[in-house]
Amino acid sequence: MEQLVKGANVALAALSDIEGPVTLTLGWSDPTGAGEADVSVLLQGADGKARGDGDFFFYNHPSSADGTVQLLGKTPTGGGSEDGIQVDLEALPADVTGVVIAASRYGGATFGELDDLRLTLADSAGNPLLSFDIGDAGEETAFVFGELYRRDGAWKFRAVGQGYASGLAGLAGDFGIDVQDDEAEAEAGAEAVTEASTVAAEAADGGTVTRTAPEAVHAEPVRAEPAADVAAPPVAKTLEAPAAGRVRTGRRVVKKNTLPVAKVNLADHAGWQGARLFSVSGLRNDQEREVRATSTLLAVMTQVPEFGRRITARFGAPAGTMQTFAEASFKHGESTVRPDGVVRVSRAGRIWTALVETKTGGSPLKREQVESYLEVASRNSYECVITLSNDLALDGGHPVTVDRRKTRKVALRHLSWAEVAHEARLLCHHEGTANPSHAWLLGELLHYLEQDNAGCQGFQNMGATWVPIRNSITEGTLRPGDRRAVQVAENWEKLIRQLCLRLGGESGLPVAPVVRKKRGDDPAERRARTVAGLVETGRLTAEIKTSGAAGPLGVEADLRTGQIEATTVVPAPDRARTLTRVTRLLRQLDGAPGELRIEALPPGGSTGPCELLKNLRAEPGLLAQGGAEEIAAFRLTLPMSMGTRRGVEETGFIRSVDAVVDRFQEQVLAGLRVAEATP
Structure with missing residues (x-):
């Protein structure tokens, strides 16, 4: 992995010949345990400015419509947290000349209060390509970590490390984006929420929404707290402000569907159980549990695009058309191996493929089995092997130690059932889905994962010691x-x-x-x-x-x-x-x-x-x-x-x-x- 200094640049093609989206990770730690920051991404046109408000991505606008830019969210680490960003450089529109990677803090907090400020970039197989450490942060409340830019048809990365004492508003303003900040946001916040409620009501009544509040067209969303006796409209993800004085307003109002309130129970007896799409009855052993859990998860990933994308984005998959398969067979030497599942994503004529190995209950992953799937994936030019169990991987590693030579061309990634349930809960109860039936489908998946007989409850054993x-x-x-x-x-x-x-x-x-x-x-x-x-x-x-x-x-x-x-x-x-x-x-x-x-x-x-x-x-x-x-x-x-x-x-x-x-x-x-x- 190449270590860059401030101002240095490098061609990505010189670091890796693996095609596909790149993943940038911004990380930091805080000795007090209270430090946090929000990442943001700006796309630049030929003049160095954003082409429009839609070129600014932040926590409430986490991805582009074509899937070329995706904010992956925060992950706790041993020293603090990391925030991931995935960018499909080859699929970006031709008039995008640069991608600016930034972060900001609020409530008077500065980047000088954080330790270990760093940026890393990895290819689509998860191989780290470069790293850039920032050691001179001071009173800045916003920071440009780095920049991806086109030069002679090829993409390069520049280590920027430029801070802004004027916060996100000053940073975004340099790229042509108008962002309200701090006290100025509070007044606009109330107007934005009022407008959001009106638009949501029109949408709920079946009307066509053809207007957007001028006050709500700013890149950084402002949120005002609703009155105690008025229910907030379910129009978007609602988060409490992380710090005093931080208020956000939505750039646009998009109706999102979460699980509805439970209906009146019409059962004659309390013991009656409602019919479920994914039943746990009839499961007699771990093999049956693994087959049903794999098929259930992969089917929901295909049918709920928001959920499937959140899962596959963790592993460097591009945004595209997804298909999933269960119990596929592959020749391996003189025998046949059968991974529990296969995930394939098609984008711009290229297909990304991952083999899936699933374990439920207390069944451990086996080194020999995982290594055989790595060999099959390498032989078929597949990109990834995903293991899924109730265990959790620590520090970005994997629960199973394998021969590192087998992971040179194929990425080995792990996912816990607890992480699957986490993503489903966020979409099902908070962030919502575009289709109401998708929210219901995620609710059925959650109900299945929470049943004891499914064997997917997550980490449940402190070990033999x-x-x-x-x-x-x-x-x-x-x-x-x-x-x-x-x-x-x-x-x-x-x-x-x-x-x-x-x-x-x-x-x-x-x-x-x-x-x-x-x-x-x-x-x-x-x-x-x-x-x-x-x-x-x-x-x-x-x-x-x-x-x-x-x-x-x-x-x-x-x-x-x-x-x-x-x-x-x-x-x-x-x-x-x-x-x-x-x-x-x-x-x-x-x-x-x-x-x-x-x-x-x-x-x-x-x-x-x-x-x-x-x-x-x-x-x-x-x-x-x-x-x-x-x-x-x-x-x-x-x-x-x-x-x-x-x-x-x-x-x-x-x-x-x-x-x-x-x-x-x-x-x-x-x-x-x-x-x-x-x-």
Whole structure:
């Protein structure tokens, strides 16, 4: 992989002869765990300017109509997050001369606050071609990372690294795009939402929408919060603003369909089950589960273009006509191999092909089987082998270690059933589909994946070393260097990542693990610290950050006491007496369980007076301690007993983690959010 410096350029043809779209990845990390940025893409015409507003791509306009530009979304990494962009350079219109890759921050945040700013570019097989690190970021709130441009009919890449203190508005303005920013957006936001509601209502009534609000024709969407008693129209993806002062307005109103509210149940008895398109009945073994799960997923990918494109874009496939096949046979030496499925995408006379190998339940992927599919794919000039199981890949790797020589011409990618469900939830419940029947079809797929007998629930087993490590901690015999503890640390990371996927799919907001890493850290060092924590304290800890949330949600499993805790820190109200701050918090926690621990934190302090909620309801002054010290924040902690088994039983450890986080969100954080929204 070629490492570029600022201002350098290179011809892409000199780096790879593999055809197909390229994938650019923008990455960063933040020592505080709170840093985030949004990527954007601008297409340039011959004059160096955008040809129109449609040449600007951002989170609410993530792809071009012809599929040549696709924002792939954020992926949590060991040190922060990465945002992917796929560009089919050969399919871009002839009058597009350049593709600008940029990112922006909001709410006064700057790029100088982020670490490890970087851009990487990979070919359609996933091979990294070049990398560009930015080490001189300062007070800029927008940044052009790099630029793809045509020169003598060939595409080249230039490492730009130019920052804008004027934010996204200043950056986009240089390319002829008018973007409202900060305070100026707030007034336009209310008008845009009003217009959106009007247009959506006309569309719902069957009328033809022939007008677009002038206020809503800006590249950066502005969103104003609807009144508490007025339902927001289902016209587009709705996200909470990630930072104060960040308001967005939609460039255009496009009706999107999500699952409708459940109808009245006409069953005579509560035990009646509604008929389902994808049934789990009659599945007797893992082979039958794998066949049905593969066929179900591939069929829905073909019938729901938005969903199929989101899945295949992860693997470098072009946007085009998709066909899927189940149980295809290939000659391999003197025998025959049968991958569980085949995906083929046709675009501009070229066909992209991937072989699919599926596992359900606890069935592991087998190295020999995966390598045989890599050989078949290479022999047939196929681009990719996709493995699908309940396991999750860490740090962009693969759950199975294969001979690297077999991946020189064929990409090996992995997908978890949890990631499939995440993409389906986002489209089904939040972002919507163009066709209402497609939303229903995704709902049927989700129902199938959630059934225990389908074997597609995601990561559900902490591994064979889990019980021995718990016993060693209880007995006090666990010591540094125990290789079994490393597997527990890896599985803990998988569990937290899967939890983020589920929470993100349910809320429609980006949710990612917070990794407070040091410069130069690598996954092995990070897991070594987790193992050290197990040896010293017997605890597994993690933090989860939801976009727009005031702070991270902490999760801690104490293997010595058998307790799991969910915790967060909320600021105390300003301009109020100490006791008043406590009573205001108690009113917000009216529906919270009595065993919730509340700790009063002084300014700059990490500990303070602590009491159970049930005791504070009778005597709020227990936290005030005579008013001796001002309360700056409250730490809220909800404990719960953990399970002991490894598998999918309700008492399992993984389900215990899910249960305590869900209970904390529903009974504690929900009351705080309502209080925040009331003013």
